[in-house]
Amino acid sequence: MQDLIEQARNGRPRAIARLITKVENSRSGAAKIVPALYKFTGQAHIVGITGAPGSGKSSLVNELAKALRRRDHKVAIVAVDPSSPFTGGALLGDRVRMRDLSGDKGIFIRSLASRGSLGGLSQATAAVIKVLDAAKFDTILVETVGAGQAEVDIAGAAHTTLVIEAPGMGDDVQSIKAGILEIADILVVNKADRPGAARTVRSLQTMLQLGQTMMVNHHGRSMQTASIAPNGSNDADNWEIPVQETVAIEGAGIEDLLDVILVHKDHLRATNGWLTQEKLRSRREIEALLQARFMERFQTAVSQDDRDQLITSVANRTTDPYTAVAEIFNQIKT
Amino acid sequence: MEDFKPRILVAKPGLDGHDRGVKVVARALRDAGMEVIYTGLRQTPEMIVEAALQEDVDAIGLSILSGAHMPLVTRIMALIVENEMEDVPVFLGGIIPDDDVTALNEMGVSGVFGPGANMNSIVDFVWEKVRARA
Numbered sequence: 307m308q309d310l311i312e313q314a315r316n317g318r319p320r321a322i323a324r325l326i327t328k329v330e331n332s333r334s335g336a337a338k339i340v341p342a343l344y345k346f347t348g349q350a351h352i353v354g355i356t357g358a359p360g361s362g363k364s365s366l367v368n369e370l371a372k373a374l375r376r377r378d379h380k381v382a383i384v385a386v387d388p389s390s391p392f393t394g395g396a397l398l399g400d401r402v403r404m405r406d407l408s409g410d411k412g413i414f415i416r417s418l419a420s421r422g423s424l425g426g427l428s429q430a431t432a433a434v435i436k437v438l439d440a441a442k443f444d445t446i447l448v449e450t451v452g453a454g455q456a457e458v459d460i461a462g463a464a465h466t467t468l469v470i471e472a473p474g475m476g477d478d479v480q481s482i483k484a485g486i487l488e489i490a491d492i493l494v495v496n497k498a499d500r501p502g503a504a505r506t507v508r509s510l511q512t513m514l515q516l517g518q519t520m521m522v523n524h525h526g527r528s529m530q531t532a533s534i535a536p537n538g539s540n541d542a543d544n545w546e547i548p549v550q551e552t553v554a555i556e557g558a559g560i561e562d563l564l565d566v567i568l569v570h571k572d573h574l575r576a577t578n579g580w581l582t583q584e585k586l587r588s589r590r591e592i593e594a595l596l597q598a599r600f601m602e603r604f605q606t607a608v609s610q611d612d613r614d615q616l617i618t619s620v621a622n623r624t625t626d627p628y629t630a631v632a633e634i635f636n637q638i639k640t
Numbered sequence: 641m642e643d644f645k646p647r648i649l650v651a652k653p654g655l656d657g658h659d660r661g662v663k664v665v666a667r668a669l670r671d672a673g674m675e676v677i678y679t680g681l682r683q684t685p686e687m688i689v690e691a692a693l694q695e696d697v698d699a700i701g702l703s704i705l706s707g708a709h710m711p712l713v714t715r716i717m718a719l720i721v722e723n724e725m726e727d728v729p730v731f732l733g734g735i736i737p738d739d740d741v742t743a744l745n746e747m748g749v750s751g752v753f754g755p756g757a758n759m760n761s762i763v764d765f766v767w768e769k770v771r772a773r774a
Contacts, residue, residue: 320723323696331645394645395670401691402680408687415694419645419675 311343314441319414322441326416329433333598336433346440348584350382351571353445354464356426356486359452361472362496364403365554367449371407372557373564374445382414382443383407384434386427388451389419396420400449414443425459426450429598432463432591453486461489462590465583466570470494471510473502487513490547491570494563498551510549545573607638646674646770649697651688652681653716656706661733665701665762672763674770685712689719697728698770704734710743717747729769733757 313321325343328335353370355363364385371381385400396419407413416438420428427450438446450460461467469490487493487510495507548566552559574580608616616634619625650666652659659681666676677695679687692700700720704712713732720726731751732744741752751765 319690319693320725323694327647327696389675390670393671393673395673396675397666397670398675398677399680401677405680405683405687408684408690415691417677417695421645 325437330430343440347436350439350446352464354448354460354467356450356453357470361470362554364400368404369560379444380412382438382446385449386418426453426457427459458489472497473500473506493549499553646698649677649692650701653712654706658705662703685715699729702732
């Protein structure tokens, strides 16, 4: 394994690919590999790309990767697509939009299936990112499952989160709902050549302004609005969320978008935001691993029969879920 | 549902634009519980083998209806050897004359499925190959 890590550090694609498979397939695999390479991680800039299905995430990732290569960054791409809740199978098709990227040794693309996770990433995504970070990629682009409103795990996994919108996806109220728009460090209106793009941009900008303190003229008097900024990761550091327009399939607006992404990175570095995010990420990872260990402990400490019995007694009302959990907890403690 | 999630690359090398067959096979493998990576039309042998390498797949399926299967498969198999991936089974579908099957098998293609091939037999074949390797 040390050998594999050494080869991955030297950029050998096969070794990187094998390590990813190992950390993806079992927690025990990840528990061996991540500790061995953790000291090499923390270097890469992790950029998350999320948005509705068909908003153009893969095409945008494709263009961003090309733009990053023009600036001599080594780029890794992690693209997550959903697993079937019925068969566990998956069709991973993000590479179809990334065909321009083949044949470049400075780019590594890996498709992942979500494997039952509901937050837009797979459980192993954090560990997969670490392998790529240790393999010395400068920038890691993480594309989530096509997200609706609440798949916000990416904000905990990335330094810079892009939320992609396309024109014509709903009225103004959509843009002030809680959820995915709140996690954006940068908002992108893709397909900006389509009718309605200007309106989408305006509605997003209005949404952002609602969250800021500003002077308004109300019945002839100048008044200050209260700040109701959402508690996102960067507000404390005064990051103003920009709204960028792109047409990914034509490559329009990409250089500007990349400039903004790199400005955000510098901003994080300059304001301690980087460390804040690393702490947030570390906390979430510890909690997720603890949760998984607790579940494992529950499954080994309480026999299948006992579990079935508990489930049945909750279902037929001889006990309730809270009492059942209290009982299980007592059993695990001893 | 099995715990083991085989990763299968299905690819269309060369210049034909007929992707109905490859999509049907991709869908069937997906429904059989596998993770299928589809890379789209008009792939070069280099693109396919690079994708297989990065994705660390358990098998590679090729769909060729252009008649150019001999040179394409020859090149793909050479690249597979070059990248030390000989342990990854390769199967092929499309319009493949019977006369070519022996030569393709000799090149290392482990299964050839022509028109009318039974979908279950393709799925079973892939399961058997990836289990043998796991």
